[in-house]
Amino acid sequence: MSVRTVPEPYLALDDEVLDSRIRAAKEELGSSTVILGHHYQRDDVIAHADVTGDSFKLARLGAARTDATYIVFCGVHFMAESADILRAPRQTVVLPDLNAGCSMADMAPTEDVLLAGETLDRLGVRTVPVTYMNSTAELKAFCGDRGGAVCTSSNAKAIFEWAFQREPKIFFFPDEHLGRNTGLALGIPLASMVVWDPAKESGGLTREDLERARVILWKGCCSVHTKFQLRHVEERRREDPGVRILVHPEVPYEVVQAADEVGSTEHIIHVLEKAPAGSRWAVGTEYHLVNRLARRHADKKISILSKDFCLCATMYRISPQNLLWALENLLEGNVVNAIRVPENVKRGARVALDRMLQVG
Ligand code: SF4
Missing domain, CATH: 3.40.50.10800 (NadA-like)
Known part of the structure; x- marks a missing residue:
């Protein structure tokens, strides 16, 4: 196994070539590889994910895919670590760019x-x-x-x-x-x-x-969710008194207090799915997810709460280029950027995760 960064020739590939080569690599790898895509991932990467979700859901889904030897995690470092903690012994977790960290x-x-x-x-x-x-x-x-x-x-x-x-x-x-x-x-x-x-x-x-x-x-x-401020809620309500404000609990408390609803990423997705046609929403979470939800529910008016650029820059590091590079290496039997949590750390982390699961 090796730790490397994507070689130059991959960086020069255009979007269409990247897309078709990723599809071809996925097809050839078949069920040996599962690609996990976090909700905040960019569109040109999420298009290739076998499953999408929040970090813990993805870590569990990766482990549940026992037919897959490789779990390619399109997310950030701590998420890939969680997948490594939960994975089956024969599985390996790959993070296409090791620099995809989390500011928090x-x-x-x-x-x-x-x-x-x-x-x-x-x-x-x-x-x-x-x-x-x-x-x-x-x-x-x-x-x-x-x-x-x-x-x-x-x-x-x-x-x-x-x-x-x-x-x-x-x-x-x-x-x-x-x-x-x-x-x-x-x-x-x-x-x-x-x-x-x-x-x-x-x-x-x-x-x-x-x-x-x-x-x-x-x-x-x-660094993403703290960009949402009380003034954004006030502005949106001034522009449209009927708008519903829906935010993630990582936003500052003044914003939560002024919002109509608060909940996790999965909760936000669920609320917008169930919302009636014609309803209007200003959503305080990551830019890519909000845009995808707006496209998915075109019968509702969904937009991001703040006009500031609330994008997870570290998640964005996972690109079609480094996804393709990771997949084509797997085809050649090379595992690049494997995530390995030391066994002694894994044991304690597993205890803390198991306690969480017991509570529910
Ligand atoms: S949105 Fe990005 S920076 Fe914020 S907690 Fe998630 S991964 Fe970390």
Whole structure:
């Protein structure tokens, strides 16, 4: 196996050639290879996905395809790690571009979170650690090893309730906004949620701050979803008082409070599917998904909440060029950019994921 970047000749191929060569490679690989496409993926890549979904759904679907030796994950690094944690022993996960990271996951480096955990221990602050799916495998293992769990944007509320049955406080990372929105949905006042800033001594928090806190939120965010602001909701309502505002829980809490509905990517897709013809929606999530939903439901008026360019730039790194390169290498028996989570990390991460699944 090797780690390489796409060679020059692939970069010079035009769209039609790329499309037909990807189709040909897929056909030849047959059931030995499954291509997973995250909802935020660009259109010219999602066109080749065998299945689409959010990160956890895709990781499980990849593992369930036991006939497939290769799982080509068109998403970002933490997603491919989750697929590697859940995969069957004979499967290999490939990420077509290893530089496809996640700005949110990068805001919680393992050593910083470990240091925060040690500091909380030293101060005698007892917490259950909960990490969002959008984090490194190492942080999932940290939660698994310390009695905590993983959550998704769909089940964060249930996982928080589970955690509060164990300890009076939750240490949540890496998304400050999802943590705050989940806490508010459970009736926890804003004043009882404090932000741990890893750039500051003891997270910038005093002992009193930590004592009154119910939720300690990591200072991290999604570079896409934080672009949605309250002023966008106000503008859209001014333009069209009948518009419905539908947002993802990674947006800031002021936006969630002003919206009509909030929910995970899968929830957003479901709401728009069920919405009546003629209804009008301003949607606060990634650009490619919103545009696809607008095309799929042409009988409804669907647009992105903000006119700013809310695109996941790291996801965009997965291109037809590097997808083709990965597939053609598989045809020649070469596995490029395989994702391998170390066994000791995998064990702890699996524990945290299993706890999440038990809660539901
Ligand atoms: S949309 Fe945000 S959280 Fe999702 S992969 Fe991109 S940067 Fe990460």
